Amino acid sequence: MNFIILLYARAAKTSSDERQQYDPRASLTPEELVVHQELCDLRDAAVAHYGTGGSYVGN
Known part of the structure; x- marks a missing residue:
């Protein structure tokens, strides 16, 4: 999933x-x-820079 x-x-x-x-x-x-x-937020705030990411609604 990270790679995608x-x-x-x-x-x-x-x-x-x-x-x-x-x-x-x-x-x-x-x-x-x-x-x-x-x-894009997941990429910037979590996956690429090892942060916690945002809060997302849904699946």
Whole structure:
């Protein structure tokens, strides 16, 4: 699960000189946008930097 979160956030959020950024937000529904933000938060606040992450509602 950690690896999936890292790969998704790397492709959808971070920028690099070595790869083109993919920003899916314009095509996401409001519900999907919430999941996108939670995944990016998990990457930034928990998975990549070993923090506790946020508090999330749902599964």
